[in-house]
Amino acid sequence: MASSTSITGLFSRLSLLSRNTTSTATATAAMTSTSTSRLFSTTSSSLARKAPPPAGGSAPKAVRRNRQAPKSENFFRIRTLRRNMFSPAPPPLRMARLRYLRHWTIHRAWQLFRRKQHEAIDKERSRMHAGMYNACEELRKTVGPGSRGEGYLYRVAMEKKGVYGLDGVPIEYARFQTDSPAKEAWNHEWKR
Amino acid sequence: MSRCQAVARPLARQLRPQCAIRPFTTGAARAAAAATEEVKQPSALDLDPNSVLPEFESDLIKAGKMPIGSRRRRVAMRTTASLPFEQLPYQAFQEARAILAADRQEKVAKIQEELEKIALLEKKDAALVKGGQAMKDTKLASLRRYVEQLKIQADINDPLVKKRFEDGLGDMDKPIYRHYAERKWRSYDYRLITQRIKQFNIVPDVLPKLDPVADVQLYFRQSKIPPGEIVDSLISENPPRLRVQVFNKGPRLVSLVVLDSDVPDVEKDAFSKRCHFLAANISLSPNDTSLPLSKIRADDQLAVPWLPPTAQKGSPYHRVGIYLLEQKPETKLDVAKLKELYASRDGFSLKSFRDKFSLTPVGFNMFRSVWDENTAGVMERHSVAGADVEFRPTRVHSLKPPVKPRGWEAKRQGPAYRHLWKYTKRIKGLSNARGWTKRR
Numbered sequence: 176m177a178s179s180t181s182i183t184g185l186f187s188r189l190s191l192l193s194r195n196t197t198s199t200a201t202a203t204a205a206m207t208s209t210s211t212s213r214l215f216s217t218t219s220s221s222l223a224r225k226a227p228p229p230a231g232g233s234a235p236k237a238v239r240r241n242r243q244a245p246k247s248e249n250f251f252r253i254r255t256l257r258r259n260m261f262s263p264a265p266p267p268l269r270m271a272r273l274r275y276l277r278h279w280t281i282h283r284a285w286q287l288f289r290r291k292q293h294e295a296i297d298k299e300r301s302r303m304h305a306g307m308y309n310a311c312e313e314l315r316k317t318v319g320p321g322s323r324g325e326g327y328l329y330r331v332a333m334e335k336k337g338v339y340g341l342d343g344v345p346i347e348y349a350r351f352q353t354d355s356p357a358k359e360a361w362n363h364e365w366k367r
Numbered sequence: 368m369s370r371c372q373a374v375a376r377p378l379a380r381q382l383r384p385q386c387a388i389r390p391f392t393t394g395a396a397r398a399a400a401a402a403t404e405e406v407k408q409p410s411a412l413d414l415d416p417n418s419v420l421p422e423f424e425s426d427l428i429k430a431g432k433m434p435i436g437s438r439r440r441r442v443a444m445r446t447t448a449s450l451p452f453e454q455l456p457y458q459a460f461q462e463a464r465a466i467l468a469a470d471r472q473e474k475v476a477k478i479q480e481e482l483e484k485i486a487l488l489e490k491k492d493a494a495l496v497k498g499g500q501a502m503k504d505t506k507l508a509s510l511r512r513y514v515e516q517l518k519i520q521a522d523i524n525d526p527l528v529k530k531r532f533e534d535g536l537g538d539m540d541k542p543i544y545r546h547y548a549e550r551k552w553r554s555y556d557y558r559l560i561t562q563r564i565k566q567f568n569i570v571p572d573v574l575p576k577l578d579p580v581a582d583v584q585l586y587f588r589q590s591k592i593p594p595g596e597i598v599d600s601l602i603s604e605n606p607p608r609l610r611v612q613v614f615n616k617g618p619r620l621v622s623l624v625v626l627d628s629d630v631p632d633v634e635k636d637a638f639s640k641r642c643h644f645l646a647a648n649i650s651l652s653p654n655d656t657s658l659p660l661s662k663i664r665a666d667d668q669l670a671v672p673w674l675p676p677t678a679q680k681g682s683p684y685h686r687v688g689i690y691l692l693e694q695k696p697e698t699k700l701d702v703a704k705l706k707e708l709y710a711s712r713d714g715f716s717l718k719s720f721r722d723k724f725s726l727t728p729v730g731f732n733m734f735r736s737v738w739d740e741n742t743a744g745v746m747e748r749h750s751v752a753g754a755d756v757e758f759r760p761t762r763v764h765s766l767k768p769p770v771k772p773r774g775w776e777a778k779r780q781g782p783a784y785r786h787l788w789k790y791t792k793r794i795k796g797l798s799n800a801r802g803w804t805k806r807r
Binding site for chain 2 (some may be wrong): 273276277279280281283284285287288
């Protein structure tokens with residue numbers, strides 16, 4: 176029993192081997208044929224420089240249709256995040272002493288520069304905010320044009336027409352504003 | 368060729384060094400040139416691994432010195448090695464230095480401004496200041512603090528200052544170096560000291576509160592002793608040297624106490640304290656850091672001379688603490704009175720010493736001493752009694768009632784289990800396979 180199986184195994188292996196050898200033989204033949212038909216130049220044709228594409232003029236033949244879903248505006252940022260999030264940390268900086276000292280100097284200067292930039296931006300923004308606040312305060316105190324009362328101009332200025340879309344109202348106002356939630360959160364029996 | 372290159376070509380040709388006029392056959396001439404090159408002697412620069420040329424590399428390697436860096440760098444170093452660090456021609460580095468210098472100018476201007484404010488406020492009468500004299504003092508103090516902070520801020524970005532500090536060449540009279548030193552100390556040594564204070568229970572045992580603000584390092588025979596180390600009694604026979612670094616400005620007077628807080632007291636069955644060294648009126652400033660205890664001999668300084676710490680045989684380790692206490696500014700302690708008070712070293716209380724002379728503890732370090740083979744000799748040499756005594760710990764019996772033997776075997780000892788007796792010999796605490804183990 177065992178011997179017979181081994182023999183069949185042997186034969187099967189033999190047959191496989193023969194098939195393999197034939198296939199490799201054909202492959203080598205094909206390779207030799209290609210090699211004979213090669214040109215004098217030894218660089219492969221794929222490496223050779225291609226002629227530049229014709230400028231403008233005719234319509235490009237192979238326009239790749241973008242069949243994928245349109246990319247979101249954040250596509251590239253997300254791709255960068257994905258690539259970097261799971262990659263190992265970069266190796267530590269290895270520097271000799273003076274080089275490290277130069278690196279440190281540059282780093283400190285960069286931090287200082289950024290701090291100053293942030294402070295300048297903060298200052299400018301708070302200046303603008305204070306200006307707007309003072310203007311609104313002035314409006315609130317003025318007695319309006321003609322027969323309008325005090326603060327009319329302020330109320331007009333604070334109107335948010337068009338801020339929530341044309342003729343829109345903020346979604347918060349879709350419900351009557353209350354201090355506490357309703358006793359009955361949802362009326363399930365309600366039918367139109 | 369681009370237009371600008373075409374224009375510049377004749378100019379470049381002029382600038383290029385003219386090649387030597389060569390005869391038509393060049394072979395012999397080249398050979399001769401090669402022959403002259405072979406006899407070139409290595410200069411002093413070629414013997415330096417930082418600037419050796421490729422042809423002399425092998426000689427240097429044979430001499431056991433590997434050339435440093437690339438060949439390109441070595442050639443550059445031949446001419447630029449003498450450039451000072453701050454003038455190194457790296458563009459980003461120079462730009463960064465320009466930014467930092469501008470910032471420093473700003474800080475210096477601010478310091479000027481604050482100093483003027485201080486001068487104005489000092490001149491002003493206290494009655495005119497809102498809040499009176501107290502408010503004037505507060506304002507002055509806060510302005511001065513701000514100026515100190517600005518002084519540090521002005522120099523903290525200077526690479527040369529950092530380099531000088533790292534080389535240990537910083538002048539501790541300048542605030543920036545003190546700032547760096549304190550930061551370094553707080554990053555490790557301070558934490559270590561506070562840990563020792565906590566784990567050796569210095570705080571409730573010796574002083575109710577102790578937060579060191581000065582760096583105290585301990586050296587016995589030129590070797591640094593980490594805080595809490597057990598020191599051989601032969602080594603601690605001679606007084607140690609302290610390296611004390613204070614981080615605030617100016618000279619001050621300190622007093623120094625070395626205190627053994629674990630002296631066994633047999634009569635009371637307790638531990639007491641013993642003063643091993645006491646000195647006062649020691650002048651300290653940020654720049655003089657070395658404080659050898661053996662050099663404190665002056666009459667107005669040394670109150671109690673050094674006694675080597677010894678531990679009797681069998682007693683637990685003795686915590687020998689070194690306490691640095693700052694005196695009130697410009698006040699000297701009366702050393703004669705100290706001598707009279709603390710001539711008998713036993714029963715010294717650091718807390719009462721602190722309260723009596725209104726001192727503030729600023730620095731701490733400690734080591735431990737145990738009985739070792741040299742202790743008997745040390746005690747004999749310094750005529751300390753008690754070398755012939757050995758302490759033995761008293762047996763403390765458990766308060767728990769005795770437990771009967773438990774387990775499967777112990778339960779099956781009775782005659783009802785006679786058939787199991789050959790299996791029930793291994794009872795925990797009483798017996799094992801080789802027989803009865805409990806001593807009767």
